[in-house]
Amino acid sequence: xxxxxxxxxxxxxxxxxxxxxxxxxxxxxxxxxxxxxxxxxxxxxxxxxxxxxxxxxxxxxxxxxxxxxxxxxxxxxxxxxxxxxxxxxxxxxxxxxxxxxxxxxxxxxxxx
Amino acid sequence: xxxxxxxxxxxxxxxxxxxxxxxxxxxxxxxxxxxxxxxxxxxxxxxxxxxxxxxxxxxxxxxxxxxxxxxxxxxxxxxxxxxxxxxxxxxxxxxxxxxxxxxxxxxxxxxx
Numbered sequence: 001x002x003x004x005x006x007x008x009x010x011x012x013x014x015x016x017x018x019x020x021x022x023x024x025x026x027x028x029x030x031x032x033x034x035x036x037x038x039x040x041x042x043x044x045x046x047x048x049x050x051x052x053x054x055x056x057x058x059x060x061x062x063x064x065x066x067x068x069x070x071x072x073x074x075x076x077x078x079x080x081x082x083x084x085x086x087x088x089x090x091x092x093x094x095x096x097x098x099x100x101x102x103x104x105x106x107x108x109x110x111x112x
Numbered sequence: 113x114x115x116x117x118x119x120x121x122x123x124x125x126x127x128x129x130x131x132x133x134x135x136x137x138x139x140x141x142x143x144x145x146x147x148x149x150x151x152x153x154x155x156x157x158x159x160x161x162x163x164x165x166x167x168x169x170x171x172x173x174x175x176x177x178x179x180x181x182x183x184x185x186x187x188x189x190x191x192x193x194x195x196x197x198x199x200x201x202x203x204x205x206x207x208x209x210x211x212x213x214x215x216x217x218x219x220x221x222x223x224x
Contacts, residue, residue, distance in 0.1 A: 032210050043202060043215040045158070089155065093210050099171070100213060102156045 006103030
């Protein structure tokens with residue numbers, strides 16, 4: 001089945017700096033890659049997603065890039081703010097498995 | 113617009129007691145429905161998913177079961193809870209299989 005690895009597990013940045021979280025997946029048939037943000041005690045919220053026919057997608061300060069050849073995708077957050085502090089999960093969808101496989105999460109801390 | 117509800121929000125149960133968690137979705141028809149469990153400080157583990165009434169796929173063999181008695185209702189049950197069943201239980205829905213999943217507010221279960 002699909003396996004998704006996510007790095008780093010924790011990330012601390014200064015306010016205004018950029019943050020990058022990377023994920024790799026194992027199944028070359030995976031075709032949908034969402035990113036979720038989860039604040040403490042809350043539900044995961046979708047922040048951005050990308051499909052396999054697109055290499056990059058951007059939404060204001062957030063961008064996701066996908067390299068199908070290398071089977072990895074990354075989340076980029078620019079001009080980080082304290083409210084960006086949360087756990088971020090990547091995921092990959094494989095039609096064969098008919099489900100989303102999640103990474104293990106990255107705890108992002110934006111320090112003042 | 114679509115909304116997803118879960119109840120109860122929190123639950124404290126003794127070991128060996130039964131469990132019933134409910135999830136309902138409004139504003140859409142024939143959604144895909146999912147149950148996830150998140151242990152403290154951990155990632156998301158898919159437990160069950162359903163693509164229609166009475167259709168349940170199990171991802172993890174354990175003492176939990178799921179049912180979908182109505183189109184927009186998904187129930188997670190157990191006959192006898194274990195300590196290891198403690199966690200944050202999240203219900204999610206999507207329009208289609210390879211589509212964005214939207215999470216409910218979750219149920220925090222503590223088994224003592």
